[in-house]
Amino acid sequence: MTASAARAAVAVRAATVLTPSLSSLDQLADVLLSDGDPPPAQRDWVGLLDDPDVHRLDAEDAARVRRVTRSSADPARTAAVVAVRCAREAGLAASELAGCALIVAGNNLAMDYQARTVLGEVQGTRRVRPTHAVAYQDTDTVGVVSELLGLRAEGWTVGAASASGAVAVIQAMRLLRAGDAQRCVVVAPAAELSSTETRALSTSGALHPGPEPVCRPFDDHREGFVPGPAAAAVVLELAGQTAQEPLALLLGAGQRLDARHGAAPDSAGQTEAMRAAMLAAGIEPADVGYLSAHATGSRVGDECEARAIAQVFGVGAGPLVNSTKAFLGHALTAAGLVELIATVVQLRHGRVHGNPNTSSPMPDVGGRLAGRTSSRLDRPVALTNSFGFSGINTSIALTTETIQTRDTR
Incomplete structure (x- = not known):
């Protein structure tokens, strides 16, 4: 290839x-x-x-x-x-x-x-x-x-x-x-x-x-x-195969394993999946305006992902962060595709949904944790995270506008 x-x-x-x-x-x-x-x-x-x-x-x-x-x-x-x-x-x-x-x-x-x-x-x-x-x-x-x-x-x-x-x-x-x-x-x-x-x-x-x-x-x-x-x-x-305008463009993706089985997550694998997605897409962390987190509302999982996002983007800066599971629940094996589509919908509307059930936010969540209501999106580039038991970590980069990507490899 x-x-x-x-x-x-x-x-x-x-x-x-x-x-x-x-x-x-x-x-x-x-x-x-x-x-x-x-x-x-x-x-x-x-x-x-x-x-x-x-x-x-x-x-x-x-x-x-x-x-x-x-x-x-x-x-x-x-x-x-x-x-x-x-x-x-x-x-x-x-x-x-x-x-x-x-x-x-x-x-x-x-x-x-x-x-x-x-x-x-x-x-x-x-x-x-x-x-x-x-x-x-x-x-x-x-x-x-x-x-x-x-x-x-x-x-x-x-x-x-x-x-x-x-x-x-x-x-x-x-x-x-x-x-x-x-x-x-x-x-x-x-x-x-x-x-x-x-x-x-x-x-x-x-x-x-x-x-x-x-x-x-x-x-x-x-x-x-x-x-x-x-x-x-x-x-x-x-892209470009037909004249029909697409709903969105998938720019790149990352997938990494934790090299262990079981339900316990590992922030290192999640961090590497996000970085691999941006590398494949030719974008930098500063280009990402929105991150759709896997966050399920679990005690261990959310803490692990919050730490991984902070390692990639820092705390209090970078992309807006939310979890669509607050609205739709956890669709299990369908969650990754459902939330990719939800990300497309938000990018096309130029707004990011809030975290309506998050009344006592965890400290030190990476990026900028969205408030309880929707926010305007200032950069039409997103990552959507999806993780699975036994250490399967994925992240996909996408956009709804043509952007200038860089060779970050």
């Missing part, structure tokens, strides 16, 4: 996000930037996926989605909805879709479906259908989306825990820059937890223990993350 190809910007041609409370980028912007209270935590998709006001598909596409996903688990159904909508918004013809690669973000997506199936078999209340042989696997989503869109280039799933969405985007950037695909569809299904995984996360201290949980990123009184189911999709292509 040539140096110029490696540094080529990747355009976000279209993007779609779906949660139990919103189903368009305009609604996402309204939730993030209206300075109202965050919507209450919602975990239930029941009935929503068949609601035309939610899936926003025309009658023909809606019927095809129902037919293709009739034996699939809910994560694949959410992926089908956002993928079809995103492809339609991208305006791609069937011949163009055929040349698209597909990367599905997430691992162990259908845990609740699997748990209910096993329990039903053990109790004798649920017959295991032959279709379960496919439906329980994450690759079912690859098949569902590729069939619906007619995708015939490369395709696979990417598992990186909560960093899955970001790692999928990074892999797509590499694929496009190498010339191995004309375009790439990246899809993050809504992951689901069974009661077993929920209890494990709760007893580990990662999950908020309260009956009415509130996500408080970078707050002294934070108690853990709050699940927030969401699905998302983007269509990516090399």
